[in-house]
Amino acid sequence: MSELRLENVRKEFGSETAVSELSLTADGDLLVLVGPSGCGKSTTLRMIAGLEQPTDGKIFIDGEDVTRRSPSGRSIAMVFQNYALYRTMNVRKNIGYGLKHSSALSKSERIEKVEEIAEMFGISELLDREVSALSGGQKQRVALGRALVRDPDVFLLDEPLSSLDAKLRSQMRTELQRIQQELGVTTIYVTHDQKEAMTMSDRLAVMNDGELQQIGSPEATYVRPENRFVASFLGSPAMNFLDIDVERRNGHTRYLLDSHELVRVSDDTQAIDRPIQLGIRPEDLTLLDDPDDGATTGTVRHVEYQGNDSFVRLEVNGRIVTCVVPASVRPRQGDSVGLNFPPDQIHLFDMDAGDAIRSPSVDASDTRIETGPSTTEGNETDSRGANR
């Protein structure tokens, strides 16, 4: 296991800052860099690989400063989105080509190594084929084999699965995770697909505009996003955001949407005197068939049936709110339904800076279990009762 450390790494292209003041560490785990295109994640990966020079900052592998070393001098291996195989060579040569330079192995050892890695990726019978005769999935396996055959200290993957079809992609995801765990090699995986990032990563680093937004376990990042960008980027359908007013009265804090009370919380001690946005995940909202007077209501505008659940788009006071409901709940377009905002699932963000002011306080796994519809409905009724 080798430790990869980035210290205040910055990269400028002319006057454009692609990556600014990035510091992170990875050690034997699978760290996924995720963000929209142009967020600097690929540039970061290319700097780790040595294909780009940082404008400032340092990169360490196993405590050694490799910032100025050539790509081949830093014990990394990289897999590209478009495979980048040598198309004039067969599979065996593609995998073994780098070994000649990067290792002191004898010819027979190299042959052995190539066969070993081919077996690992299930491509032994393809070794003597030309790469142009392979399917996309097979090419990607060859590319992975070519990278890992060199026993790299750090394994870099730049959107390796995005050229594959959905089924093959999920299959390769599992396989990659398995191999990564087996080898325990420090792995940096770049993707723009937040779902892929969540399912694969040991740790997740969310980037935007060249800046690291948040780093942590996928669960922690999802449940307690540190800012509005992270909150909106992770999760599909995306988190709902509503511009609200905050009112404090009699030890309660009320969150108002156009002076209509959405939620009331009692525990909020933070003084909030700036514009606020409320965030709530679609799956945390519950629909109420038979809402009380004064409950938040919305009109169903659109229902997307997903098989195991449905996405319901509601119009609430002129805003569109998305809600995920079980497939058994089938509201019809035009229906008026009640909407429950569970107080313990509410995120609050500073309107201007976007920083999180309040996040759900409980641990991710606990929240999921505790938040049954009956509990939240109960809370809702209670709070409304007290309000009247």
Add this chain to the structure above:
Amino acid sequence: MTVRENVANGFRIVLDGHRRSSLLSRIGFYVATALTLLFSLYPFYVMFITSISTNESLYSRDRGVIPKSFTLEHYEVIFGSGSFPVQTYFWNSLSVALVTSVIALVVSILGAYSFTRLDYPGGTLIRRGIIVVYMLAAITLVIPLFQLLVRFDLVDTKTSLYITYTVKTLPLTLYILWNYFRSIPVEIEEAAFIDGYSRLETIARVIVPVSLPVLVAAFLFSFKIAWNEYLFASVFLQSEALYTLPIGIETLDSAFQNVWGEIMAASIITTLPIIVMFLYLEKYMVEGLTAGAVEG
């Protein structure tokens, strides 16, 4: 697919498409095709027929399109008489064309690569400059080039042709390779860098093999330009021992009387190598020019 197959295919498409269309448009198509072929092939026909016609039939008044008698006497004169050293001219042409094409190819591989992959001061200026040089007519370059050759004492040497032909063909080969190299994904090279290859090794082991068909095309164009060049050779060369075929043919005019048969026979000899070479290398070229996806 070869050019022949391409053409056959084109015909099939047009004819199939016209099966349902009017007789008139079909006739239009045939007439256009026939005219095109007539204009492009007739000169070759005349060249060939003239080279095998007897002098009597060549210079007679009632000479038809198809000659009445054939002879190889013009070829015998070309090869047999000492006054037209065809072997010398042929080897001169061949060496000039080969040396030029090889230099042009090597320089343009490196140059085109630098255009697509490297950022250096003045890069844009050089790229534009090459296009501008390509646009200039050869005649405008003759005098400045001649002055340079005089200064370096290279007039009446083969080196003068090596240099000036390379100058002439380089813009074209650079342009062909530049366009192709742009389509090669940079990741293939980056994979090679990570595998430990230097930039020059990467060019030699990754870029060149992948670009082979286009290199053949560039070589062929460059060879053809150098082989057929007349203007520079006629100005820069003085000794007959250095003459290339195109200016060698010109000397026939003063060496013999009734020269047309000999001139055409020499022209056939000059044209044949290019045609043979084209037919042989054509399949690589078409592959190169139609090759789309480069990645493995």
